[in-house]
Every structure is written in structure tokens, then in C-alpha cells.
Amino acid sequence: MTLFQNPLRTASALATAMMVTTVLFTASAGQARGNPVVYTAELMAPVEAANHIIRGTVVKCAGTECRAGASSSSVKTVCAKLADEVGPLASFSYKGEPIDEAALAKCND
Numbered sequence: 580m581t582l583f584q585n586p587l588r589t590a591s592a593l594a595t596a597m598m599v600t601t602v603l604f605t606a607s608a609g610q611a612r613g614n615p616v617v618y619t620a621e622l623m624a625p626v627e628a629a630n631h632i633i634r635g636t637v638v639k640c641a642g643t644e645c646r647a648g649a650s651s652s653s654v655k656t657v658c659a660k661l662a663d664e665v666g667p668l669a670s671f672s673y674k675g676e677p678i679d680e681a682a683l684a685k686c687n688d
Contacts, residue, residue, distance in 0.1 A: 615648065615649075616646045616647070616648065617647060617648055617649045617650070617673065617674055618636075618638070618645075618646065618647040618648075618650070618654075618657055618661075618671070618672070618673055619644070619645070619646050619647075619671075619672045619675075620644070620645040620646075620658075620661055620665075620668050620670065620671045620672070621643055621644060621668065621669040621670040621671075622640070622642075622643045622644070622645065622665055622666060622667070622668060622669060623643075623666065623667040623668065623669045624643070624666055624667075625642045625643045626640050626641075626642070626643075626665050626666070627641075628640065628641035628642075629641075631645075631661070631664045631665065633647065633650070633652075633657055633660045633661055633664065634650055634651070634652040634656060634657065634660060635650065635651070635652075636648060636649070636650035636652070636657065638661060638664075640665055643669070645661060645665065647661075654671075654673045654678065654682075655682065655685065655686070658671045658678065658682070658683070658686035659685070659686045659688075661686075662686045662687050667687045668683060668686055668687060670683065671683055671686060
């Protein structure tokens with residue numbers, strides 16, 4: 580007897596496939612909440628509301644503020660790339676801690 584000749588086996592296989600699909604394609608609670616803000620920047624000049632992709636990380640900017648979630652790139656890289664995209668930064672913070680003035684000056688170069 581093959582798998583699909585028995586209706587009970589067919590129903591069981593279908594139910595298993597549906598459960599696996601549900602588990603694989605349903606967002607976890609963390610994904611549903613969204614990424615926490617890791618990077619924040621104050622800009623020297625306001626910009627239009629826009630999203631920028633910096634090394635695979637979405638950076639949301641509006642007015643003089645930009646926010647972004649976690650990135651696999653270094654803080655210095657994200658800072659410099661953001662300054663290249665939106666212009667000079669007045670401040671830049673990683674996990675709530677501002678970077679020092681020397682590092683900020685390098686970002687703005």
C-alpha cells in the first residue's frame with residue numbers, strides 16, 4: 580500500500596506539512612516587535628523623512644534625527660557611511676553611549 584492510498588496517512592502528512600509551514604514562516608515575537616534602536620544620530624541639518632540602507636541595516640531619518648537597529652559593521656563604519664548619505668552629524672550614539680569628539684570628526688570627514 581502506498582502513502583496516498585490510505586486517507587488517514589494522507590491527512591496526517593498534510594497536517595504535518597501545514598504545521599511545519601506555520602512554524603517556518605511565522606515571525607517570532609522578537610521579529611514582530613521589530614529591531615530595537617541601536618544607533619542614533621543627530622544631524623547638523625534637517626533632512627526629508629527617508630530610509631537609508633547602510634551596510635545592510637535600515638536607517639530611518641526624519642528632520643535632524645536618524646535611528647537604526649543592529650548592524651554587523653563597526654560603529655565607525657556605520658557612522659561614516661551615514662554621514663556620507665545624509666551630511667555632517669552633530670552627534671552619534673551606539674546603544675545610548677555617544678562616541679567621542681575625535682571619532683565623530685572622523686565620521687564627518
